[in-house]
Amino acid sequence: MKIALSGYGKMGRMIESAAQSAGHTIVLKADIGAEGAVRVGSAAELAEAVKKSGADGVIDFTHPASVVENILALTHLGLPIVVGTTGWYDKLEEVRRAAQTGGACVFYSANYSIGVNLFYRIAEYAARLTAAYSEYDTAVSETHHRRKADSPSGTALDLAKAVMRGNPHKKETVFNAQDIKDDRLYVASLRVGSVPGTHRVYFDSPADTIELTHCARSREGFACGAVRAFEWLAGGLANGSLKKGALYTMDDMLVD
Ligand SMILES: NC(=O)c1ccc[n+]([C@@H]2O[C@H](COP(=O)([O-])OP(=O)(O)OC[C@H]3O[C@@H](n4cnc5c(N)ncnc54)[C@H](O)[C@@H]3O)[C@@H](O)[C@H]2O)c1
Known part of the structure; x- marks a missing residue:
């Protein structure tokens, strides 16, 4: 699958290698300034870059201060979004409404291990x-x-x-x-x-x-779990087992 990364810090880099090892292609690395990434100055610019990249979906590991704006801008694209950034869950209802309106699926977890x-x-x-x-x-x-x-x-x-x-x-x-x-x-x-x-x-x-x-021995477990969540979300949307416009968590993905 083609994945766009929002945030190219410690986790973004680790997800890049976990995704590549799993056979995916990183079509965009977007960041507000990290070396090796496309510079995006706003959430609208991020959404535009994702659209142009032809990605099948986005994985976001950025910052609590900007993640909600990012998600809201991305929901308009109707793509699956996996959010690893923490510290924004008081805005969950706003994100739920935006996902519904935009027809995007948002997967979020404070811990992807x-x-x-x-x-x-x-x-x-x-x-x-x-x-x-x-x-x-x-x-x-x-x-x-x-x-x-x-x-x-x-x-x-x-x-x-x-x-x-x-x-x-x-x-x-x-x-x-x-x-x-x-x-x-x-x-x-x-x-x-x-x-x-x-x-x-x-x-x-x-x-x-x-x-x-x-x-935890390293951050690798978080990165592999986030890639797995992306595969589950994009795969479920493609085969019709998941609904567009909904929010999902690890509880939905893990087998009981
Ligand atoms: N859910 C999990 O399993 C899990 C695991 C580890 C870290 N985290 C969380 O993920 C987030 C990122 O962690 P990290 O260790 O990679 O941090 P980091 O500081 O190494 O990287 C964050 C990157 O995001 C970039 N960034 C900030 N605002 C941005 C924006 N608006 N648009 C694009 N890029 C932006 C920064 O420039 C930086 O390169 C934190 O909230 C952290 O708590 C979650």
Whole structure:
């Protein structure tokens, strides 16, 4: 398939090689200034460049400040769009309406690693099992490199949601160790060195601890997952199993 990349930073470059290894062609690398990419000064210019490139769809890993504008401009083209950029989900309804109007499909995920998405499900199941035994308390922790902008990570927040779906006794998250009450799920963050991302769930009783860990070795898992999402989205639209004008997530793609 022919893929246009919106954003040619760390993830854009990694997606380029993951897509090429999977046999796809990158027909456009668009960025506001990265070396080796076509320079685009606005969302309208991005949409124009994508249109000219003849791409079958777009993968966007840019910046929270501009991603919504990009998506809104791209939806007019009616192409599948895979969005990896995080930090814009408060605008989801606006994007949903634009996708409907433009007939575009938007796939979004805060974490494209297949392993992390399986981990959410495993954690939810483990939380459900341990919730039946009042002696078990639960907590979530995450460790990342020191340059990470957000804390806690979006993945830790999604992991906490999965744990709370499994364990109804935990009703809200807290990030300060002083605030932990029985019905609160503590989410702890550690920043050190160059760790790409480690997430843990603890189920602790007076007698023992059950610990589940997901440890990312590199960003490759995100890139491969985003390419897979693109293939699933474009393939599903071509064979009629997916609807135009809709939003999709990893939950739609992963097999139950
Ligand atoms: N969903 C996931 O699995 C996942 C994984 C890793 C990173 N991310 C997210 O992806 C985003 C990008 O991450 P990164 O590590 O590649 O960052 P990066 O800073 O290395 O690259 C971002 C690139 O986007 C370009 N850019 C910024 N605004 C633009 C615009 N309006 N149009 C075109 N290009 C633009 C920048 O010039 C830069 O080259 C971040 O939001 C990050 O949190 C998501």
